[in-house]
Amino acid sequence: MEAQDGHPGLGDELAEITNGIVRLFSEYYGRGPTRAKSYLLEDRYVVTVLRDTMTTVERTLAENGHVDMIRRVRLTFQEAMAAEFKGVVERALGRRVASYHSQILVEPDVGFEFFLLED
Numbered sequence: 001m002e003a004q005d006g007h008p009g010l011g012d013e014l015a016e017i018t019n020g021i022v023r024l025f026s027e028y029y030g031r032g033p034t035r036a037k038s039y040l041l042e043d044r045y046v047v048t049v050l051r052d053t054m055t056t057v058e059r060t061l062a063e064n065g066h067v068d069m070i071r072r073v074r075l076t077f078q079e080a081m082a083a084e085f086k087g088v089v090e091r092a093l094g095r096r097v098a099s100y101h102s103q104i105l106v107e108p109d110v111g112f113e114f115f116l117l118e119d
Contacts, residue, residue, distance in 0.1 A: 013092045014046075021048050021113055028081065029055055033111065043117075046089055046097075050111040055106065062106045073102060074111075077104035078102040087107040089115045 017038040026032035033050035040046055041066070054062065058070050078101070086097040099116040 005119040010040055010093075014040060017046060017089055018048060020092065021050070021085065024081065024084055024088065025050070025053065028077070029053075044119075046093070046115040046117065048113040050113070052109050053111040054109050056104070057092060059109075069108050070106065074102060074104050085113060086115065089117075093117070 015038075018036045019040070022032040022036050032053075034052035036048060036050045038046060038048040054070070058073075061067075061070055082100050085102075086100050089095075089097050096118040097115045098118045101114045102111065102115070104111045
């Protein structure tokens, strides 16, 4: 795990964020991504990049042209689970998260978890 933007001492914290988010995916989706990595940018933004995140159901929907449905379900999940996702970052960094957003790409299968830290 590498800290970004001059934060070389945060490798353990960023690994904790990555592991916590992967754990949430595993627990609530039934599987986690195959690769994941978290970054701290400008001491204000945390971004976790997740690869190979889609479930078998989601892949089947995508292959049949239902990408919008996948995104709607993921957005609904994000809203329902926001406190848990934010809590992972807050515990790891000891800072409050002001805002959280999640985005999925279908091709390639990549997900992004974005966190804006409070000042």
